[in-house]
Amino acid sequence: MFRLSSKTLVGLLLSVWAVEVHSLGCTFDLQEALPVDPTSPIPHAYVCEFFDGSFHEFILTPEQRGKVDFLINDGTITPGVTVFHNNAATRTDHGIVIPPQMVNIFQPSAVFSGDDFMPARRELVNPNRRLSTLSGDSHYLVVKVHDVNGLAHAHNLTTISDNIFGNEGDLVNLKSQVTDCTAGALNVVAGYPASASQAEKDSVDAFTVGLGHPVGVMEVTLPIDITIPAEAISKEHVRNITISATSTKLGFTLPGPFENIIFVLEDCYTEPCGWAAFAGVNSWYQFYKKDYYRDPAVLLHEYGHNLGFAHSGKINDSEYSDHTCIMGNPLYGDDNGKMCFNPAKSYQSGWYTNKGGGGIVEFDPSVSTSWSGTLMGVGEWKDVGDIAPHPVVVKIESGTDTDFFVGFNRAAGANSQNDEADDKVTIIQTGSDGTSYSQSYRIWDGVAGQSYIWSNWQGTGMDLIVQVTNIDISSAPGTASINIALSGTSFPTPVPTCSPVFSAYSVCPLGPFDLDAGFCSNNSCAVMRGLFFDVTAKTNDILITALNYYSSLAGSDIEIWTMTSSGSHAGNQANQGLWTKVADHISLTGFDFTEDSAPFDTGVTVTAGTTQGFLIISVNEDAGVAASNTGTALGAINIEDDYLQIKNGQMTSSYWPSGLTYYSYPLAGRFEYAVLQSSAAGSVTPVPAPATPVPAPATPVPDPVTPVPAPAT
Helix, strand or coil, X not given: CCCCCHHHXXXXXXXXXXXXXXXXXXXXXXXEEEECCCCCCCCCEEEEECCCCCEEEEXXXXXXXXXXXXXXXXXXXXXXXXXXXXXXXXXXXXXXXXCCCCCCCCCCCCCCCCCCHHHHHHHHXXXXXXXXXXXXXXXXEEEEEECCCCCCCCCCHHHHHHHHHCCCCCCCCHHXXXXXXXXXXXXXXXXXXXXXXXXXXXXXXXXXXXXXXXXXEEEEECCCCCCCCCCCCCHHHHHHHHHHHHHHHHCCCCCCCCCEEEEXXXXXXXXXXXXXXXXXXXXXXXXXXXXXXXXXXXXXXXXXXXXXXXXXXXXXXXXCCCCCXXXXXXXXXXXXXXXXXXXXXXXHHCHHHCHHHCCEEEECCCCCCEEEEEEECHHHHHHCCCCCCCCCEEEECCCCCCEEEEEEECCCHHHCCCCCCCCEEEEEEECHHHCCCCCEEEEEEECCCCEEEECCXXXXXXXXXXXXXXXXCCCCCCEEEEEEEECCCCCCCCCCCCCHHHCCCCCCCEXXXXXXXXXXXXXXXXXXXXXXXXXXXXXXXXEEEEEEECECCCCCEEEEEEECCCECCCCCCCCHHHEEEEEEEECCCCCCCCCEEEEEEEEEEECCCCEEEEEEEECCCCCCEEEECCCCCCCCEEEXXXXXXXXXXXXXXXXXXXXXXXXXXXXXXXXXXXXXCECCCCCECCCCCCCCXXXXXXXXXXXXXXXXXXXXC
């Protein structure tokens, strides 16, 4: 399934290709690279895919790039779909050049309407081009790449296949996550489809199962030494040589019968090498270096580009900064990838139009003044049966190319390892009418009792308001009730339904919120058996429900304790009788910059103005938890928001009774909490949302083959 706006259809007709470049033109392509360090984004590259399967990059001026970006954002042209040709274009050794005075490199020569354009222009469509399918089966080929000296990734083909398809028991992989996020609307399949020609089947079989390899997994040897810059000139050069060598070996032009092809490289040696992986948009190829191919979230991120998705950021932040979406900076680690897509990408995909057709709602304020309803999260979509009880996305039509998409970011199921704004309502802004490639931006996330307002909506003189009236995660699926209305529209006062853990309170607590102390960089991490620290509630009673932490070893038994009575941990480290265990959790990940979440058995209440001591500790002697070694003084505030303070504590080298301690270590982790608005007796204290949420510090993507060692204990 591939969805195009009317503007995109017009864009397919643009221009006639210069004879110098190719008599029939090429497919205009966009290549996205995932940076190792998310604070150093890699500009996307515009390339042309020729009918022989080769790619050549456009060399554009800033003005030309700006114009192309604009045409993509408003849906006029679509990477991977629009056929490019321009009589003034020339091909050089460095790429395709268009005269700098020609700012718009797309010069229309004919415009058709309706269905007329397809027969009229069919001779310009790349006969070897296969768009990644958005529904049904997507057939994959995986290629392990060797250079001329045999340099290749250390993993064998069985391990590579298991990491991608899970056919040897890998728990979270590309195939499983695609199935879970789409509820089976899209299915990753290893190997060629039944529709492949017999010659294609015979050729693929000869180099895969015919050699005892897993289905759809093969090897290829390049005629170059990838460690020598003069031979591996750039990643684009290596890409072209790899594609050419694979095509030659198989005897057909790639992608052949496959929708997607993964290439696994040992490493990159020709600078710039700041990428973890790269892929074509609305295309078929994905390249990975080192161990990044084994991370399901990185695989899904690159597959998302093949499917036509752009990156996801936050407004006034980097293009990767929306961590509610796999198209932001994704999760890292094998078996750590349970995150799906934000509401804008979910709308673009079309995956949620089944199950009775109720997954997507479109609201146009120029037609109707209001919409009121209940949302569920995409992570639980596959578990609700044949008829979905609630939609997952509300599109707010703006009347322009830029629209807004509202969803409930439920951290459960396929989205359980979501990294930000857990169980909040989010609003995403994107271009291209939400139907094709366009950078998206998260502009807001909120909880029950909060609202987002567009002043003077589209010049109407009225405000448009998104109001969250209730969030309930006590049952499956979790839900968020919202109102969307132009100012002046009245709604009945909602009756809140609190989670059972809040049943003692006459008014539902405000939240959930989180206070993120962040992680630590490679040179500022400390790992010890456990960490004592204090938490202070400021102006309101706080109910802490979970602690997200970083463990040094997957499978570790991590316990969280709190003082039975309120008070600091200081002076009480050796007396276990003063403490109560509130969580016992088996860590899912090792020390790979990915947090684990430990929900408390019962919430821990910290009364306003008081301090509560905490301990997080590993039962296992060979494991520990992470803290930062940048602390200033014991008891100093590490991080705070309007309601909560986390203070520097002491690390311990042994289980109960606590032994040697080291002072002034800040927590590396994140508390999840709610603000109590009433007591059990029913007295109500009005509570605003935190005025200035404290963002987590930017964390560079880890190098998966160089884990951060724990200090000697």
